[in-house]
Amino acid sequence: MDHRSDGEGDLRRSPPLITVEEWVGSSPAKLSRTAIVTASDDSLSLRRSENRLHEVRRRIIEAFVPEGFPGSVTPDYLPFQIWDSLQGLSTYIRAMLSTQALLGAIGVGEKSATVIGATFQWFLRDFTGMLGGILFTFYQGSNLDSNAKMWRLVADFMNDLGMLMDLVSPLFPSALIAVVCLGSLSRSFTGVASGATRAALTQHFSLQNNAADISAKEGSQETVATMVGMALGMVLAHVTRGNPLAVWMAFLSLTVFHMYANYKAVRCLSLTTLNNERSSILLQHFMVTGQVLSPQQVSVMEHILPVWASSWSSTSVTILHTRIRLGIRVSHLKHPDVVKISGLAVSHYKKENYLLLERGRVVCVITHKLSTPNDILRSYIHALVIASLVDKSKSVHMESRLWMEEKYGVFISKLRSSGWATERLLSPAIVWRAYWSHSSLDEKEN
Numbered sequence: 001m002d003h004r005s006d007g008e009g010d011l012r013r014s015p016p017l018i019t020v021e022e023w024v025g026s027s028p029a030k031l032s033r034t035a036i037v038t039a040s041d042d043s044l045s046l047r048r049s050e051n052r053l054h055e056v057r058r059r060i061i062e063a064f065v066p067e068g069f070p071g072s073v074t075p076d077y078l079p080f081q082i083w084d085s086l087q088g089l090s091t092y093i094r095a096m097l098s099t100q101a102l103l104g105a106i107g108v109g110e111k112s113a114t115v116i117g118a119t120f121q122w123f124l125r126d127f128t129g130m131l132g133g134i135l136f137t138f139y140q141g142s143n144l145d146s147n148a149k150m151w152r153l154v155a156d157f158m159n160d161l162g163m164l165m166d167l168v169s170p171l172f173p174s175a176l177i178a179v180v181c182l183g184s185l186s187r188s189f190t191g192v193a194s195g196a197t198r199a200a201l202t203q204h205f206s207l208q209n210n211a212a213d214i215s216a217k218e219g220s221q222e223t224v225a226t227m228v229g230m231a232l233g234m235v236l237a238h239v240t241r242g243n244p245l246a247v248w249m250a251f252l253s254l255t256v257f258h259m260y261a262n263y264k265a266v267r268c269l270s271l272t273t274l275n276n277e278r279s280s281i282l283l284q285h286f287m288v289t290g291q292v293l294s295p296q297q298v299s300v301m302e303h304i305l306p307v308w309a310s311s312w313s314s315t316s317v318t319i320l321h322t323r324i325r326l327g328i329r330v331s332h333l334k335h336p337d338v339v340k341i342s343g344l345a346v347s348h349y350k351k352e353n354y355l356l357l358e359r360g361r362v363v364c365v366i367t368h369k370l371s372t373p374n375d376i377l378r379s380y381i382h383a384l385v386i387a388s389l390v391d392k393s394k395s396v397h398m399e400s401r402l403w404m405e406e407k408y409g410v411f412i413s414k415l416r417s418s419g420w421a422t423e424r425l426l427s428p429a430i431v432w433r434a435y436w437s438h439s440s441l442d443e444k445e446n
Contacts, residue, residue: 017039017040017041018038018039019036019037019038019039020036020037020038020039021033021035021036021037022034022035022036022037024058032049033049034048034049034055035047035048035049036049063217063220064217064220064221064224065217066210066213066214066217067210067213068208068210071207072206072207072208072210072213073205073206073207073210073214074204074205074207074270075270076205076268076269076270077205077214079265079268080201080265080268080269081218081221083261083262083264083265083268084261084265085221085222085224085225086257086261087156087257087258087261087262087265088222088225088226088229089225089228089229089232090229090254090255090257090258090261091156091159091163091229091258092225092226092228092229092230092232092233093229093232093233093236093254094163094233094251094254094255094258095163095229095230095233096230096233096234096236096237097167097233097236097237097240097247097250097251098163098164098166098167098251099166100237101166101167101168101169101170101247102166102167102169102180102183104170105169105170105173105176105180106118106121106122106176106180121176121177121180124177124180124181125180125181125183125184126184128181128184128185128188129184129185129187129188129191130188131188132184132185132186132188132189133188133189133191133192136188136189136192136193137192140192140193143428144192144193144196144197144200145196145200145426146275146276146426146427146428147275148197148200148201148271149266149269149271149302149304150303150304150305150306151193151196151197152193152194152197152201152262152265152266153262153263153266153304153305154189154193154306155189155190155192155193155194155197156190156194156258156259156262157259158186158187158189158190158193159186159187159190159194160255160258160259161183161186162182162183162184162185162186162187162190163183163187163251163255164183164251164255165179165180165182165183165186166180166183167247167248167251169183198218201269202214202215202218204269204271204272204273236250263304266304267299267304269299270294270295270296270298270299271295271299272295272419272420272421273420273421273426274377274415274420274421274422274424274425274426275425275426275427276321276324276326276380276425276427277302277303277319277321278298278302279321279377279380279381279384279425280319280320280321280384281293281298281301281302282298282415282420283320283381283384283385283388283411284320284384284388286407286411286414287385287388291414292411292414292415292417292418292420293418294418294419295418295419295420320384320387320388321384323361323362323363323387324362324363324365324380324383324384324387325362325363325364325365326365326367326376326379326380326383326427326428326430327365327366327367327430327431327432327433328364328365328366328432329432330366330432330434333357337357337359340357341355341357341366341436344356344357344397345436347397348397348398348401352375352378352379352382353367353368353370353371353372353375353379354366354367354368354371354375354376354378354379354382355434355436356379356382356383356386356397356400358386358390358396361387361390361391363383363384363386363387363390365379365380365383366434367379367430367432367433367434368433368434368435368436369433369434369435371433373423373424373425374423374424376424376425376427376430377422377424377425378404378408380425380427381404381408381411382400382404382408385400385403385404386400
């Protein structure tokens with residue numbers, strides 16, 4: 001009897017068959033334990049490691065940040081999104097004020113206004129915006145990717161201008177259609193530029209091929225900013241109703257904050273792609289020190305406004321990239337220039353898929369029709385080297401060729417090790433190319 005009791009006790013105290021831990025997280029470095037499941041032949045035990053409040057908070061956060069955050073995105077993602085959400089919030093608040101003014105200008109609420117008249121004015125407004133978007137894409141579409149920071153700011157500035165046109169429309173009843181169409185035209189630039197630059201920035205943020213997830217979560221963030229902004233805008237419109245001075249003060253204050261938030265958002269970005277200006281900054285520093293700057297260091301030095309608008313800002317870097325003309329038309333060259341490049345083709349550029357021609361302080365790049373992205377990057381760096389030597393040497397082609405042979409490979413290798421993408425140069429599309437042959441030049445293959 002006693003032996004059976006002892007045996008039964010040993011059986012009841014036998015170890016469980018299995019213990020399973022439940023973990024949540026999209027990357028091994030960011031896992032957190034949520035539950036422990038213990039099972040035996042006759043029982044199942046479940047012990048949760050996090051309370052319901054923490055679980056609800058985690059799920060809410062997962063609806064607005066990419067899966068695996070922060071390890072799945074670049075370090076500049078969070079500060080950019082914070083400032084971007086704040087600028088979006090101010091935009092939707094102001095939109096209520098400008099829309100209220102626009103509706104009043106086209107006659108909403110007035111007995112003398114007709115439905116067909118208001119519809120026609122709204123049609124002209126939308127038609128002008130669509131046409132403007134097409135024209136803007138035609139003239140600047142290929143330039144948006146290479147200057148994402150600048151065009152991001154320009155897009156929001158044009159949006160501010162469009163809202164301003166809507167707000168002033170009641171003040172000019174005789175020119176209402178013109179003012180409204182100008183506002184719509186301005187906002188059409190915003191739609192094209194912001195959409196294109198957003199795509200470029202999404203690719204930059206993505207570290208785990210999760211661009212679609214980042215884009216979806218950005219949409220969730222924007223939706224919340226829209227709803228909050230519209231609610232606050234309705235309250236502000238109600239409070240300032242009948243007080244034009246209060247409307248203008250609120251609008252201008254929010255506009256100033258909007259531009260400041262946009263500036264801070266763009267300044268947070270540390271892009272790793274090589275465009276014209278970043279290549280210039282990196283090369284000049286390398287030629288002096290032999291070292292390569294990090295993307296974070298270059299982001300502080302590069303201009304985020306057009307060069308003509310930021311010439312007042314102090315910088316220790318000479319703007320060499322403004323003196324490079326990439327992909328020029330050979331049909332626009334004069335006879336002395338053609339004679340000059342014919343000599344250069346058989347001397348300094350015999351093995352290259354490009355030709356460089358200095359005209360004063362400007363360096364022109366003629367790209368071969370078979371040039372690859374690597375050739376384009378090499379030609380641009382070579383042109384920058386010549387631009388830096390124009391005022392220091394009389395044999396710029398000789399010295400620049402020697403520099404390229406000795407230092408270019410080291411420069412590119414250090415760029416890669418510092419996190420820069422060296423596969424291609426982000427520049428406006430090169431549509432003009434050339435094919436050259438010479439009686440003493442080895443014939444290039446078609």
